Amino acid sequence: MRLLRRCALALRTALAVLVLLGGSVAAREDDSPDARLARLLEEARDAADTAACSSPDTDRLVRIFCAGHIRVGIREYYPLFATRVGNVRDGYEVDVAQALAKKLGVDVEFLRVNAASRIPLLAEDRIDLIIATMGHNTQRDTQVRFIRPHYYRSETIVVGPKPLAITGWDDIPGRTVCVTIGNGSNADLVAHDARLLLFDEAGVLPDRLLDGTCTLAAQDDSFFADAFTEPGFAARFDTKFGFAQVPWGMAVAREHSDRLATALDLISQIFHRDGVFLEIARKHHIATGFLQEQRKLWSSPTCNTATGFTNRACLLPAFDAELEPTPFAGAVTDFEDWFSALTGVELSLPMLKTMPAWSLFLSGIANTLVLIAGALSGTLLFALLIGLALSSTHRLPRWLARGLVVVLQSSPIVLTLVVASAVTHALLPYSAATALGAAIVALGLVNGSNAGQAIGEAMASLRAEEAASGRHVDQLFVRAVGRAATQIVAFLINAAKGTPIASFIGAPELLSALTDITSFSSGRATTYTLLLVFYTLVVIVVVALCRRLQVALEGRQVPAR
Structure with a gap:
């Protein structure tokens, strides 16, 4: 009897352990993404049998089951990812869309989108899902609901x-x-x-x-x-x-898409865990390093759960694409809106809205003013030096000066800038200061050589007059400078007008700065119109100052005696 009681106790214990183990296995299965997805899809299909499919308040997953297909916005020319030749589509994202539709048990209907149209088409309910090489950044988070985990990076x-x-x-x-x-x-x-x-x-x-x-x-x-x-x-x-x-994300609309988003989250999680994304990528010969990492991550016990797609430890953050705004960005936007409403012309002032653009804009203006002042000073200095050499009574300085003038007059200004930049950078490491210095020397030499030639010619004519009259002229060089004042002023103005070309060798003046701003912002038309206005005002000021200089130089002419 005692033996029988012991056997019965052991049997009851074994049965209890089996029940506990069975419950534990069932609990683990219930906690899997697969089980949660199956329940979610079943509920949505049941809802599709009874719900008003045409109601805009009905979740998009239910409406997809009602329609029997999912509308996917996709590109038509992004080699290896999504292309279309005739009616044949091919690429990583095409196969991903088809695999998703198969998992949902519906057909897929492709609609062409591009970078500008994909989000508006989703908002207008003309597509259910975007799979179109769209980077997940913090800016877009306010416009669409991204599917996590990401399908590429x-x-x-x-x-x-x-x-x-x-x-x-x-x-x-x-x-x-x-x-x-x-x-x-x-x-x-x-x-x-x-x-x-x-x-x-x-x-x-x-x-x-x-x-x-x-x-x-x-x-x-x-x-x-x-x-x-x-x-x-x-x-x-x-x-x-x-x-x-930048992680790439599939995206659905932010409203009436809770079930659809959760289903796609779970499918993405499963596709990473089972290597579906990875195999599709290998088929299309695209980089797989990120997908290999993701497969390992989503196979881990931490992430392979029914709520893994909400676990921050398993997810990549959105790319932070926000640029720090200026303190007056709001006022600038209000002005743009007011101007557009008043005139019907779209105005965009990106250089005033973000700190990186504003900093570039201010630096560009400051560097341009330094460049203009340097080019004017260099032109005047080289004009006097070359004019003095051309006026020399010794042959060597005259020949050297004439050779320099011929070379500079025969060479395009761009080539002179390139040579000056190459020589400068061979001697010094690149910096904004060396680029500006090279531009000042080049502009000064080119314009100064022409002005110096005018001084030399004026000097020659004065000497001829002196010889013909037989009278001595005091301060002959000063008088020659005065006689050449018109040409000197013309080349000073030309130096000021030519400063934007310095951007060709990397001088960080305003044209270069605005080009950089345009590269990551919008508003090219407004930006370059502003550039034109700025240089027009600068040249007007330079012309006014040069006219005063011309009067002063012409007044320095010394009468003969």
Whole structure:
């Protein structure tokens, strides 16, 4: 009997353990993203059988089940990610959309979107989901509801010829980098003293690298992925370094999309865990480093739960794309709105709205004023020195001065600027000060040589008059300067008007600053109109001052005796 009681007790204990283990397994299964997704989809399908599908208040997931398809906004030309040839679509994002639709048990309907239209089309309920190379940043968080975890991540890369020794930011100052207008990462390049060459479309960048127009180009690594599949391109160029990592997010509307968003969150989590995203990426030959990391992360017990997509430890933060506003940004926006309402003309003043742009704008104005003052001073100084040499009674200084004048008059101003910049940078490391100094010397030499020639010719005519009259003239050089005053003033004005060309060699004057601002902001028309107004006012002031100088010089002519 005692043996039987012991056996019964052991049996009851074993049964209790099995029940506990079964409950624990069931609890774990219930806590899985798969179980939660199955329940959510079942509830939505049941709701679709009874709900008013046409009601705008009905969750979009229910309406998708009512319609039997999901409308996905997608690009039609982004090689390797989404392309369309005829009726055939191909790419990583195309396959991701199809895999999502299959998981939901519905068909997929593709609609073409671009960077400008994707969010408005979602807001207008013309699409249910965006999968269109859209970076998840803090600015867009207020416009759409991003699906977490992210399905891809890109970074801006700097691409250049393989032999070129560029390894990081320390090698960028003073170098020209080709970029597209409006790319937020351009602000980083500007902050590291790169000189930007702007293009409207990214598609031209590989060709501009191949034909030598661009030595370096910066754009998303996802964009250059296609170029690197070309053997000729890959043989000549490589990635120098990357920066500004941005996670890519699918997105749904912020309103009436709670169920849809949660379902897509769970599917994304499962696709990372099971390597679905990773296999699709391998199929299309795009970079998989990020997806490999994500698969490992979402396979971990910490993240592989029914609420993993809400766990901050498992998620990437949105890219912080907000630029610090100026204290008067609000007033500037109000003025823009008032002006547009009054005139019907869209006015944009980006240089007044953010601190990086405002700082560049102020520096550009200050550097321009320094450049103009330096160019005027240099022109006057070189004019006097070259005029004095041309007026010398000794042959050597006259011949040297004439040779210099011939060379400078025969060379395009841009070439003179480039030579001055090359010599300066060979002797000194690149900086804003050296670029300005090189521009001042070049502008001073070019305009001063012409003004100096006028002084030399005036000196020759005065000596001829002196010889013909037989009378001595005191202070002959001073009188020659006075006689050449008109030409001197003309070349001083020309020096002031020519200062914007200094941006060609990287002098950080206003044209260069506004180009940098335009590269990561909008409002090109307003920006360059403002530039025109600024230089017009500056030249008016210079002309007025030069007229006074002309009067003073002409008054210094000494009468013969």
